[in-house]
Amino acid sequence: MGLWRRTVGRDLRKLFSMQAMEDKDYYKILGVSRDATEDQIKKSYRKIAMQYHPDRNPANKEAEEKFKLASEAYEVLRDPEKREIYNRYGIEGLKGTGFTGFRGFEDIFSAFGDIFEDFFGFGTTGRRRSRARPGADLRYDLKISFRDAAFGKETEIEIPKMVMCDICNGTGAKPGTHHTQCPSCRGTGQVTRSQGFFTISTTCSDCRGEGNIISHPCKECRGHGKVRKTKRIQVKMPPGVDTGSKLRIRGEGEEGEKGGPPGDLFLFIYVEPDDFFSREGDDIICQIPISFPQAALGTEIEVPTLNGKKNLNIPKGIESGEILRIKGEGFPKIRGYGRGDQIVQVIVKTPNNLTKKQEEILREFEALSGKQGKGEGGWKSFLKAEN
Numbered sequence: 001m002g003l004w005r006r007t008v009g010r011d012l013r014k015l016f017s018m019q020a021m022e023d024k025d026y027y028k029i030l031g032v033s034r035d036a037t038e039d040q041i042k043k044s045y046r047k048i049a050m051q052y053h054p055d056r057n058p059a060n061k062e063a064e065e066k067f068k069l070a071s072e073a074y075e076v077l078r079d080p081e082k083r084e085i086y087n088r089y090g091i092e093g094l095k096g097t098g099f100t101g102f103r104g105f106e107d108i109f110s111a112f113g114d115i116f117e118d119f120f121g122f123g124t125t126g127r128r129r130s131r132a133r134p135g136a137d138l139r140y141d142l143k144i145s146f147r148d149a150a151f152g153k154e155t156e157i158e159i160p161k162m163v164m165c166d167i168c169n170g171t172g173a174k175p176g177t178h179h180t181q182c183p184s185c186r187g188t189g190q191v192t193r194s195q196g197f198f199t200i201s202t203t204c205s206d207c208r209g210e211g212n213i214i215s216h217p218c219k220e221c222r223g224h225g226k227v228r229k230t231k232r233i234q235v236k237m238p239p240g241v242d243t244g245s246k247l248r249i250r251g252e253g254e255e256g257e258k259g260g261p262p263g264d265l266f267l268f269i270y271v272e273p274d275d276f277f278s279r280e281g282d283d284i285i286c287q288i289p290i291s292f293p294q295a296a297l298g299t300e301i302e303v304p305t306l307n308g309k310k311n312l313n314i315p316k317g318i319e320s321g322e323i324l325r326i327k328g329e330g331f332p333k334i335r336g337y338g339r340g341d342q343i344v345q346v347i348v349k350t351p352n353n354l355t356k357k358q359e360e361i362l363r364e365f366e367a368l369s370g371k372q373g374k375g376e377g378g379w380k381s382f383l384k385a386e387n
Contacts, residue, residue: 023093026073034087038078045074071108072087100247135254137264142267144237146274150284150306150331152239162226162254168218172225177216182207226255229258240334242279245269276304282340283330287347290314295348305329305342310342320348 027034030044048070050056057063071300076082076094085093112226138161144153164170180189193200203209217223233252241247246319253263266360271279279287288303298316302309302324310326323345330340354362 023128024069026075026076026086029069029073030077032077036077041077044076045070068108075314077377126163133257133260135239135256135260137263138253138265140265140267141270142235142237142279143270143272144241145272146277146279147306148237149241149269149271150239152241154234154236154239156232156234158230159252160228160230162227163231164255165218165221165225165227170225172218172221172223173214174216174218177214179212180215182211182213185211189210233265237267237269238334240282240332241269241271242331242334243269243271247333277306279331280343283343284340285345287345288312288347289347290318292348292351295320295346303342303344314346318346320346322346 026178027036030036030041030048032044034041036044049067052063052067054060054064054067057067076086082094138159140157140159142157144155165172168175171179182189182204184206185191189204189207189209191202191204193202204211207213214223218225221227222326231252234248235247235249237247246266249265249267251262252265255262276286284306286304288301290299290301294301294314295318296316298318299314301312301314303312305326312324312326312330314324323343326342326344328339329342332339352357
């Protein structure tokens, strides 16, 4: 029973589908008689196509269907062979010719470019090129100071870029004039040449593939439709950027073509070196000189940081080159929370230009150090170990 129902269902759907196809009367769709001439059919189709063209009826599904249906009817009736088959066998007869209608608007515009050129100003290939294209991205190299990289900065930059010409509104043609069809390619944008058995199509050199030419170019943009101008842009850099960081500013690239979206602006950051600090990841590094007595006895000193001076404890007996760390005084972490540390390398300075009193004290210190080193634990022990 279930199988019978499914079989009957398929047959009914097939019957309804065939009935819907048979209901298509191409002559009625175009509003012409069955003995209409080719010119009458073309004239009627142009009128319908102009009325229901998708550019004139955006987001109108009913208009889109009427436009597609009229195009399908015209494709059949303009061809003498297809028309004869249709007259004798109807739509079912057309299946043997391989005709299956159009997949979309691009197929229609490609097939009937000469029809639309008269009232929309473009031909077959012109329709393809009229599709919106996004603008190109731009690059700007921005140099900032070490401290601006640490704290962030808002600055103004000037970007030279191509923008739409205000005089011709981007058409490239002198106000009051229009583009004309290229006589070399007849609006197709392609020049076809036959060489033996082969047919080669190349881009038309006269119109550069555009399908039309500008007889009277705009004086402001010289026919390009765009002019170069400098635009000022406010840029806000987040704290923590480093050399090689890349910031993206959407919509500040070149303007798009045919109503397409603009490109983006990419800022490439270069951080100038600092006289005192250097950077390693999110940490900053500096070197602090201390005296020999400070290293030997230990002390507390003031250390410059990005946020002002901080007290740092120098432990007793520290060696030159040892590392101390101040937590949270580094760069902000641009991809996360918190900050890096400040790494302080202690450099013990050897005194010079000593006074006689200082020399006497150091000699006395050396003598005392020598006595302490006479035991097996001094430098003699080290030499014995080496031998």
